[in-house]
Amino acid sequence: MAKQQIEDKIRDKLAIKLNLIEDGLTYIDDEYHLKNPNGAGGFVDIFANDTNNNFVIIEVKRSDAASREAITELSKYVALLKRKKNLKNSEIRLIVISTHWHELLVPFSEFYHATNYQLSGFKLTVDKDYNPISVEKIEALPEIEGRNICRRHFIRYYKTYDDLLDSKKEIVKQATTLGIHDFILVVFNLNFVDPFYGATKVLYWAPQLKSREFYIEKLTEVLDSESLNEILETIDELDDEDALDELSERLDGEIDVTCETCEIGYPEKLTDRLNEMWSLEKVFKHGVFQEDERLSEPMILMDLKGLNGASFMHFFSTLKSENRSKFNEIESNIETPFFNNSIWKHDVKDIISYCKKKTHSTMLISIFNKDDIFETIWQSISCRDSKLWAPRFFVIVDPNDSSKAVEFFSGEIVWERKQFEINNIIQESFKNFEEYLFARHFGEQRQHNHLLMEKMGLKYVTNYKKVGKKVETDLNDILIRNKTISEKSKIETVPFDTFLTENINELMILFNYFENAHVGNGMFANF
Known part of the structure; x- marks a missing residue:
């Protein structure tokens, strides 16, 4: 049987069993025609209504090849429906239902986080005669926040560039062991005489901010139960941003290398140091930071300064x-x-x-x-x-x-x-x-x-x-x-x-x- 005929059969059988997806969905039409005054029109697989009197566009797919088209079609149909019926965004719901999600999950997740429409996804199971048996709700992948450097940094001071490079190698090694792969290391020159430690160079550590789950998983691997419970009790009293900063700093603190002295860094402090005493020598990008060829030294400095x-x-x-x-x-x-x-x-x-x-x-x-x-x-x-x-x-x-x-x-x-x-x-x-x-x-x-x-x-x-x-x-x-x-x-x-x-x-x-x-x-x- 041809692919389109199979999809049509699944669609027709699903249209009379919309309660599989959600109680209260009311069938309006299938192959609902939407005219397009500016180009080709389209046909909504299943057009329905929910208990809150919202219109529901349901797109049905059954193969990886077909599922690639789902998000494009949804974007088109919702625009045409809005124009035709003069609807508010809050009055339209979108549902993608497919037997295959291998090719669909990533674009679905991106659309889910980017749109303000109510969007849902379901994996459909059918029997040998293409009768819908069950659906499983699909959870979107976590939102990709993009480049987001932690507010808390580590500053390490060195007398010579050779000492700094030896330490850098060890930092990369220990970070990799800890599961920290995405970070930036910056070398700064000290444009003054350090009377306390004789330092002439700075190695500046700044990692990508990760999720709470990531930090807790990694800290569980390296801390004893008492230390782990202590940090968990600490973050319970903090808001989400401060909690992530604490977790990041605690994991970064597991990196133990030789230096003349060290201190915590943060954007405001770096801005002051660059205005007074430091100058940039070199930037080392690791992990995901290496993948962005646009990411120049000025861009990195802007991020580190928190601009x-x-x-x-x-x-x-x-x-x-x-x-x-x-x-x-x-x-x-x-x-x-x-x-x-x-x-x-x-x-x-x-x-x-x-x-x-x-x-x-x-x-x-x-x-x-x-x-x-x-x-x-x-x-x-x-x-x-x-x-x-x-x-x-x-x-x-x-x-x-x-x-x-x-x-x-x-x-x-x-x-x-x-x-x-x-x-x-x-x-x-x-x-x-x-x-x-x-x-x-x-x-x-x-x-x-x-x-x-x-x-x-x-x-x-x-x-x-x-x-x-x-x-x-x-x-x-x-x-x-x-x-x-x-x-x-x-x-x-x-x-x-x-x-x-x-x-x-x-x-x-x-x-x-x-x-x-x-x-x-x-x-x-x-x-």
């Missing part, structure tokens, strides 16, 4: 307006740099929604957000340049057309000329400056930042400029609603520089607290 959304301070990205996946990625990734800044997080998400409506445009997004107004004041006075330290962001929307205007969104801190006493603010929030430093050591000062700013009369605002040959708009402290940009209620404010200048005597109290406690390289006495 893709792993850093709590920095973010940078460019995209074309047509790249919807990039928009979604950015919306998710800005959660980290704006973790404690709900005002700018809300504003930038509104800006992204605004930009999504643009066509043929290029966007650039840059964020620097250090949630520590005390340190911002100290560093700004110390460097005599607040532009290096004041939190800010900007989004540039370029229409790539000289006849159209370029749009600029920018975030800044402004002052409402409120009077304050710095010692009172410190006492109310931390009791004393030493308690602030203690909170800062654990990153807990971030959650106080908004209140500290409020007590000094500081606030985050977002501004807008539109510049072109015929149009020039300049709005401060804006509100975005869909395509409309307007100013909020007018309250007199002045720039952050003015705040520093007009309050310099009061702020020098804070400055001196920092200077008296600072011992160099961002370190403070007793911390």
Whole structure:
């Protein structure tokens, strides 16, 4: 019997036994015709209705060769059905049912994670007469998140390059034994004299982030029961992201090699070191990182510095307006740099929604957000340049057309000329400056930042400029609603520089607290 005749027979017999798939499915039609005004139409194998009054498209396949076409056909049919009946996405369900899943599982899984339609898959068992006997629900493969480097890194210091290379070989060997295959090793030069260890080189370890199941499986193989239970109890109290960081660090810590000294690394620390003391010498890619020929040293450095959304301070990205996946990625990734800044997080998400409506445009997004107004004041006075330290962001929307205007969104801190006493603010929030430093050591000062700013009369605002040959708009402290940009209620404010200048005597109290406690390289006495 021909393949199509067999599929037709299975389809016809399944159409009267839809309860095998799900109770409450109601048959509407088979070979349901969908016309296409822009090309070839199509025929839905089984068209049904569920108990929630949603339409259900059921695609039936019985061979590996035929199953390859299933996802393409589903994509076509759902688009035609939406147009024909003016449906919402939530009113359509998709079901793939096949006797063979060898060729179908990967494309099904990718479509499952990429689409917002309700999609289900089932493996169908038939008897010798092609009567449907049973179905088994298919679970999609885990979503492939793409390149995702752990936030926690390992930094090892060496006196000579030969010492470093010997250690590198041992790291690769031990990592392989542990089941860690996907990682990056970077060699940095120290551009200063190390008075403590005489180190001249750094070997920087950064692995791909894996699943909780992966780490627990690998740790079970190398830890005794007491140590394993200890780490499992620790992660029970953490959210998913922090738990994965802890598990990754614990497994990475099983790599034991000789070095002068070592320390934990993370994106913000690497950014500081590269700005001050380190320079890149070489990158070694292992495992999946080797497979991407596009993955250049600058791209790797951007990932290691967390500019893709792993850093709590920095973010940078460019995209074309047509790249919807990039928009979604950015919306998710800005959660980290704006973790404690709900005002700018809300504003930038509104800006992204605004930009999504643009066509043929290029966007650039840059964020620097250090949630520590005390340190911002100290560093700004110390460097005599607040532009290096004041939190800010900007989004540039370029229409790539000289006849159209370029749009600029920018975030800044402004002052409402409120009077304050710095010692009172410190006492109310931390009791004393030493308690602030203690909170800062654990990153807990971030959650106080908004209140500290409020007590000094500081606030985050977002501004807008539109510049072109015929149009020039300049709005401060804006509100975005869909395509409309307007100013909020007018309250007199002045720039952050003015705040520093007009309050310099009061702020020098804070400055001196920092200077008296600072011992160099961002370190403070007793911390």
